[in-house]
Amino acid sequence: MSKVPELFGSLVFxxxxxKERLPKDTYKALKATIQKGKPLDLSVANVVANAMKDWAIEKGATHFTHWFQPMTGITAEKHDSFISPTGDGNVIMEFSGKELIKGEPDASSFPSGGLRATFEARGYTAWDPTSxxxxxxxxxxIPTAFCSYGGEALDKKTPLLRSMEVMNTEALRVLRLFGNQDAKRVITTxxxxxxxxxxxxxxxNQRKDLMYTGRTLFGAKPPKGQELEDHYFGTIKPRISAFMKDLDEELWKLGIYAKTKHNEVAPAQHELAPIFEDTNLATxxxxxxxxIMKKVAExxxxxxxxxxxxxxxxxxxxxxxxxxxxxxxxxxxxxxxxSPHENAQFLIFLCAVIKGVDEYQDLLRVSVATAGNDHRLGANEAPPAIISMYLGDELTEVLESFEKGGTYEGHGRVDMETGVKVLPHFQKDTTDRNRTSPFAFTGNKFxxxxxxxxxxxxxxxxMLNTIVAEELSQFADILEKSKDFSAAVTAIIQDTxxxxxxxxxxxxxxSDEWVKEAERRxxxxxxxxxxxxxxxxxDRNIQLFTKHNIFTPEEMHSRFEIQLDNYCKVLHIEALTMLEMAxxxxxxxxxxxxxxxxxxxQNKKAFSPQLGCQVEEALLEKLSNLSYCLYKKAEKLDEAILGAKNHTEITDSANYYYESVFGAMRELRAVADELETITAEKHWPFPTYGDLLFRV
Structure with missing residues (x-):
C-alpha cells in the first residue's frame, strides 16, 4: 500500500x-461560489471543466457522469465519453463548462410521487460545486442536484442544501447577537x-430471500447467537481483516475519512466510523x-x-x-x-435543539421510517420508536437550575479509581453515556x-437542520427585540x-416503564x-418547511407518497418471496x-417386525402436521396478497400491508422455522443461520 497521505484523495478533484491546475482568477471565482454561494460564470465553468477533463484522463478516465441521489434512496448515473468527432474520422477529448454545470437525464422512471407524469421525461442535473x-x-x-422541468426537487441533495443554508442564516443571526463577528458561515457536520x-x-447465492429482499425471511435460531458477547470488539478474522484493509484504501482514495473499524455485537456484524465533515459531503x-462496501466484499x-x-x-x-x-x-x-452554566451561547443553541426535537419529534421519527427499520426499532438492540433526548446529569442539572432561578453548584471533575497503581491516573467525564437513547448528547455533538x-x-x-433553524429563528426574533439581552437569554432557557x-x-x-412514562408525558x-x-x-410540518423554502407542499406530498408506496412494495416483494420459498x-x-x-x-419392518419405528412414526406425524400447517399458512398469505388489490388509497394500503400481509408473513415464518429444527440437514433447501453467521 502507498503511504496513506499520498493515497488519500488521490482520485478526487x-x-x-x-489550486495546482486552475488559473488564480478561476480558482478564486470557484471558491467564492463554494464558500459564499456566488453564481458561477460560464467562462469560469469552461476553464474548470477543461482542467477536470485533463486531470481525469491522466487518471485513466474516459467518461464523465452527473452523479445524483433520486428518491430511490440510492444513487444514479448516466455515463458519456469525452470523445468528440473531428470530421476526419478521428476524435478529440472534450468537456465543456455547459456539460459540467448541467445534464439532462430521463426523469420519467424515477419516483416523483405525482410531481411528474410518466410521459413528462425531462429532468435536469445541476453541478454541486461544494462536493x-x-x-x-x-x-x-460530478456530484449534482436533480430537479424536474418545473423546478421541483426530485432528489435528496437539493433540500439538504436548502436546509443547510437556512441553518447558516439563522445561526449567524444568533451569533451576531452574542458579539461574534468573525464567523462568516455556520455549517452542520x-x-x-x-x-x-x-x-x-x-x-x-443459495438464499432467494437475501438476494431479493436483503434479509432472511426464514431461519431458525442457531445453538449460539450473540449470548456470550464474544464477537463485540473481538479479534477480527483474517478474511474480514483483508476486506477492511481493502475497503479503507478504496475509501481513502476517494477522500472519505474512514477512521474506525471493529466487530459489532452480532456474529458476522461489523462497523465502520468516519471522521465528521460538512453534512453535504458526509451524505x-x-x-x-x-x-464500495458491496463491491469490495465481492x-x-x-x-x-x-x-x-x-x-x-x-x-x-x-x-x-x-x-x-x-x-x-x-x-x-x-x-x-x-463551565457550561456560564456559557450562554452554548445554552441557547442547546435549547434550540431541545425545543426543536420536542416540537417536531414526529418529523424525526418519519425521517427514519422504513420497512426494514421497523424490525429494529424497539427490539432492545436499538432505541424505541419513541423520540427522547439524553443530556446527562450535569447538563440536565444546569438547565434545571436556570428553570428554578437558582445557582448551579458544579460537582467538579473526579479522578478515576482503578485500584491498580501502575495504571495512569485520569479524570472521569462529568457524565456517563446512554446507549439506549435515540438522541444523545455525547460531549460536543448529538x-x-x-x-x-x-x-x-x-x-x-x-429534519435536524430545519427544526433547529426554526427555533434559532424564534430565539433571534426575541433577542433582537429585547432591551435586556442577558435577561432575555435566561428567559429563553427557562421557557424551554x-x-x-x-x-x-x-x-x-x-424498559417497559419508559414506554408508560413516555405516554404519560x-x-x-x-x-x-x-x-x-x-x-x-x-399542516404544521408543511408550514415549517414551506416557511424556510426547504420543500413546497407538493414536494412534501410527493415524498409522502413515494415512501408509503415503497413501504408497500417492499412488503409485497417479501411476501411473494416467502410464498415461492415455502x-x-x-x-x-x-x-x-x-x-x-x-x-x-418400511425397511425396518421388512427386516424384522420386532424392530420399533417409534422415532420415525413420531417424526412423520409431526412433519406431516407441520407441512399441512405450512401449506395453509401459505394459502393465507396468498389471500392476503390478493386482498391488497382492494386497497387503492396509499395510506389505507400501507396499513393493510402492515396489519394483514405482514401478519400472515409472521405466521408462515413461525411454522417454517419450526420445520427447520426437525428436518434433516441434507434435506433443508438453503443454508441455515449457523452457516451464514459463523462460516465466514
Whole structure:
C-alpha cells in the first residue's frame, strides 16, 4: 500500500488539485461560489471543466457522469465519453463548462410521487460545486442536484442544501447577537457510523430471500447467537481483516475519512466510523461508502448486507448520525466548555435543539421510517420508536437550575479509581453515556441513533437542520427585540425547560416503564412506518418547511407518497418471496425427508417386525402436521396478497400491508422455522443461520 497521505484523495478533484491546475482568477471565482454561494460564470465553468477533463484522463478516465441521489434512496448515473468527432474520422477529448454545470437525464422512471407524469421525461442535473468531483471505475463523477422541468426537487441533495443554508442564516443571526463577528458561515457536520454484516457469497447465492429482499425471511435460531458477547470488539478474522484493509484504501482514495473499524455485537456484524465533515459531503460519502462496501466484499468472496435486520434473533444494523454545528472559524457551537452554566451561547443553541426535537419529534421519527427499520426499532438492540433526548446529569442539572432561578453548584471533575497503581491516573467525564437513547448528547455533538443501516442520511439531517433553524429563528426574533439581552437569554432557557423538558430522559429507553412514562408525558410512540409517515404532511410540518423554502407542499406530498408506496412494495416483494420459498423449496424438501423416513420405517419392518419405528412414526406425524400447517399458512398469505388489490388509497394500503400481509408473513415464518429444527440437514433447501453467521 502507498503511504496513506499520498493515497488519500488521490482520485478526487479537491482543493489541492484545483489550486495546482486552475488559473488564480478561476480558482478564486470557484471558491467564492463554494464558500459564499456566488453564481458561477460560464467562462469560469469552461476553464474548470477543461482542467477536470485533463486531470481525469491522466487518471485513466474516459467518461464523465452527473452523479445524483433520486428518491430511490440510492444513487444514479448516466455515463458519456469525452470523445468528440473531428470530421476526419478521428476524435478529440472534450468537456465543456455547459456539460459540467448541467445534464439532462430521463426523469420519467424515477419516483416523483405525482410531481411528474410518466410521459413528462425531462429532468435536469445541476453541478454541486461544494462536493468534490472524483474518479471511479474509469469515469469522472460530478456530484449534482436533480430537479424536474418545473423546478421541483426530485432528489435528496437539493433540500439538504436548502436546509443547510437556512441553518447558516439563522445561526449567524444568533451569533451576531452574542458579539461574534468573525464567523462568516455556520455549517452542520455529520459523522455517520455504518453497521453492516459480511457473509460468504456462495452461501448468500443459495438464499432467494437475501438476494431479493436483503434479509432472511426464514431461519431458525442457531445453538449460539450473540449470548456470550464474544464477537463485540473481538479479534477480527483474517478474511474480514483483508476486506477492511481493502475497503479503507478504496475509501481513502476517494477522500472519505474512514477512521474506525471493529466487530459489532452480532456474529458476522461489523462497523465502520468516519471522521465528521460538512453534512453535504458526509451524505455523498456515506452513499459511496455503502456502494464500495458491496463491491469490495465481492472481491473477497463475501456479501455485504446493509439491511436493518438481516437475521431474526440477533442485533440488526443501524447508522449513528453524529450531528453538530460549527463555524468556518472552527468553533463548535455545541461545545459546552469547562463551565457550561456560564456559557450562554452554548445554552441557547442547546435549547434550540431541545425545543426543536420536542416540537417536531414526529418529523424525526418519519425521517427514519422504513420497512426494514421497523424490525429494529424497539427490539432492545436499538432505541424505541419513541423520540427522547439524553443530556446527562450535569447538563440536565444546569438547565434545571436556570428553570428554578437558582445557582448551579458544579460537582467538579473526579479522578478515576482503578485500584491498580501502575495504571495512569485520569479524570472521569462529568457524565456517563446512554446507549439506549435515540438522541444523545455525547460531549460536543448529538448522536441520532435511530437511523437504519441502509438509509440515506439526507432526510434525517434535513429534519435536524430545519427544526433547529426554526427555533434559532424564534430565539433571534426575541433577542433582537429585547432591551435586556442577558435577561432575555435566561428567559429563553427557562421557557424551554418549562415547556419542553418532557423530551429529556436520561434513563433506560429499553424498559417497559419508559414506554408508560413516555405516554404519560404525551410523547409519540409511532411503532410502524405505516403509522408514522402520515405525520410528514401534517399542516404544521408543511408550514415549517414551506416557511424556510426547504420543500413546497407538493414536494412534501410527493415524498409522502413515494415512501408509503415503497413501504408497500417492499412488503409485497417479501411476501411473494416467502410464498415461492415455502411452496417451491421448503415443502418439497420436507416431503423428501418424509419419504426417507417412510422408507426407513418400511425397511425396518421388512427386516424384522420386532424392530420399533417409534422415532420415525413420531417424526412423520409431526412433519406431516407441520407441512399441512405450512401449506395453509401459505394459502393465507396468498389471500392476503390478493386482498391488497382492494386497497387503492396509499395510506389505507400501507396499513393493510402492515396489519394483514405482514401478519400472515409472521405466521408462515413461525411454522417454517419450526420445520427447520426437525428436518434433516441434507434435506433443508438453503443454508441455515449457523452457516451464514459463523462460516465466514
Amino acid at each position: 479537491n482543493d489541492t488539485v484545483m 468534490y468531483a472524483f474518479i471511479k471505475d474509469g469515469s469522472l463523477y 455529520v459523522g455517520p457510523e455504518q453497521e453492516y454484516f459480511l457473509i460468504d457469497k456462495a452461501l448468500y 455523498d460519502h456515506n452513499q459511496l461508502t455503502m456502494e 472481491r473477497h468472496g463475501l456479501a455485504c448486507l446493509l439491511h436493518e435486520k438481516p437475521f431474526a434473533g440477533v442485533n440488526g444494523s443501524g447508522k449513528h448520525n453524529n450531528w453538530s454545528i460549527s463555524t468556518d472559524t472552527g468553533l463548535n457551537l455545541l461545545e459546552p466548555g469547562n 448522536e441520532f441513533r435511530m437511523l437504519g443501516s441502509s438509509l440515506s442520511i439526507a432526510c434525517p439531517n434535513i 425547560m418549562k415547556n419542553h423538558k418532557r423530551i429529556i430522559f436520561n434513563g433506560n429507553n429499553y 404525551g410523547l409519540y410512540n409511532l411503532k410502524s412506518t405505516a403509522e408514522a409517515l402520515p405525520y410528514y404532511i401534517a 411452496r417451491r423449496d421448503i415443502l418439497p424438501a420436507v416431503g423428501g425427508y418424509i419419504k426417507d423416513l417412510s422408507e426407513t420405517a
